[in-house]
Amino acid sequence: MSRSTPAILVTGAAGFVGSHFVRTLLTGGYPSLAGARVTVLDKLTYAGNLANLDPVRDLPGFSFVHGDIADAALVDEVLPGHDAVVHFAAESHVDRSIKGAADFVMTNVVGTHTLLDAALRHGVSPFIHVSTDEVYGSILEGSWPETDPLQPNSPYSASKAASDLIALSYHRTHGLDVRVTRCSNNYGPYQFPEKVIPLFITNLLEGKKVPLYGDGLNVRDWLHVDDHCRAIALVLEKGRPGEIYNIGGGTELTNKELTDRLLAACGATWDSVEYVEDRKGHDRRYSVDWTKIREELGYTPQRDFETGLAETVAWYRENRAWWEPLKKRAAL
Known part of the structure; x- marks a missing residue:
């Protein structure tokens, strides 16, 4: 980045992961980012929350x-004057993508392309593309290394794979400093309650059953x-242009094992579990090899899963x- 106090555009930062990044940075x-200025660009869809x-x-x-x-005109207005882009904005819920994929293609593919095009025109990089x-x-x-082929199975993951390839093409074709990250399943505070961990926690706190x-x-x-x-x-800070970095957590669990831990943490029993029909095209197992980011950048997860x-x-x-109004609005 060109300045000691860089200006960073962070997309989708009213959502779960992006908001955590911005809160921690500021x-x-x-x-390494002390003093950075942050501009958040967010559409405030159902999962975006200014709170x-x-x-x-x-x-x-x-x-x-x-x-x-x-919105190409808006991005052209907002992007100049920044020194980097951290691109979180995405439609990300697999179940919603199965019911209708149009929003996923528009945001994840067309939206990413719009940002990349503007970043190239205005000379803004590095461009960190956050994937899955x-x-x-x-x-x-x-476990998958970064060199494994992409074989997405849901409309959501296919739209993210497409955006990864478009992002990397801007590096290979135009020399734009693009860096792609692919993470495993996230959890923590402020996660929208449609995802499995907050959905199960909030259902159990409300005395409802959880769908397995x-x-x-x-x-x-x-x-x-x-x-x-x-x-x-x-x-x-330290990634290399044109590279992909897997980010893992180091705790692999079956959904039954995860459910058992959530039941115990919420003081509930298996009577609260309702087995439901499996998701269409449900991927059996994910596992990323994160040797590269550990050896090159010194990353290791610090939060043990139990804590x-x-x-x-x-x-x-x-x-x-925070979450009761969100569940009511989303009819969860």
Whole structure:
């Protein structure tokens, strides 16, 4: 980045992961980015919530723009004067993509292309493109390195794979400094309650049943949002142009094992679990090999899952005023 106190455009930062990144950055959590100014560009869809940014909205380094990343005129207006882009904005819920994929293609593919085009025109880089392990598809054993082919199975993951390829093409064709990250499943405070961990926690706190897909043996690697964002800050600081970095959490659990831990943390029993029909095209197992980011950038996850999950349950227990209106609006 060109200045000692850079200006960073962060897209989608009223959402779960982006808001954590911005809150941590502006409160000194990333020493290499101390003093950075942040512009948040967010459409405020159903999963975007300005309350997620309340702790930093009055800080002098913060500004907010309400708008769509696919709006080329707006992006052209907002982007100049920035030194980097951290691109979180995405439609990300697999179930919603199965019901209708148009919004996913528009935001994840067209929106990403719009940002890249503007970044190239205005000479703004590095461009950190935040992606997902789901682009690799499903793996029964072992772990994917960054060199494995993309085999997405849902409309959501296909749209993210497309955006990854478009982003990398801007590096290979135009020389734009693009860096792609692919993370495993995130959890932590401020996560919209349609996702499995906050959905199960809030349902159990409300005395409702929790829906467990299929046989419950699908495996996911769990990554605390704080570790994910710390890894993104490392990629922004020290990552190499044109490279992909897997970000893992190091805790692989079946959905049944995860459910058992959530029941225990919420003081509930298996009587609260309702087995439901499996999701269409449900990937059996995700697992990323994050050797590269560990060896090149010094990343290792710092939040052990037991502690992180207990803290997350406590946060939802203490912040019903945050999630109850969201669940009501989304009819969850």
